[in-house]
């Protein structure tokens with residue numbers, strides 16, 4: 001196969017794969033915003049920024065940790081920043 005044709009095929013494959021990568025990254029950026037709309041409010045689950053009877057968010061199955069053990073994280077159910085020492089009535093161990 002001529003060198004120019006091989007280069008053209010590689011360029012087309014790169015453009016095709018790059019377009020696919022951009023589509024995947026774009027979809028990932030949209031999904032959290034859509035999910036946030038479907039999440040529960042802190043008021044709806046009686047969230048409080050302190051533990052309850054020894055239970056706290058950092059031990060909950062729904063907790064998504066922040067950058068370190070004391071940083072606020074997120075929750076798979078409840079919208080907004082979540083304190084690792086917080087709690088709500090949806091707590092699940």
Ligand code: SF4
Nearest residue numbers: 057060063075088091
């Ligand atoms: S479900 Fe409630 S207790 Fe569990 S991480 Fe989310 S806010 Fe915290």
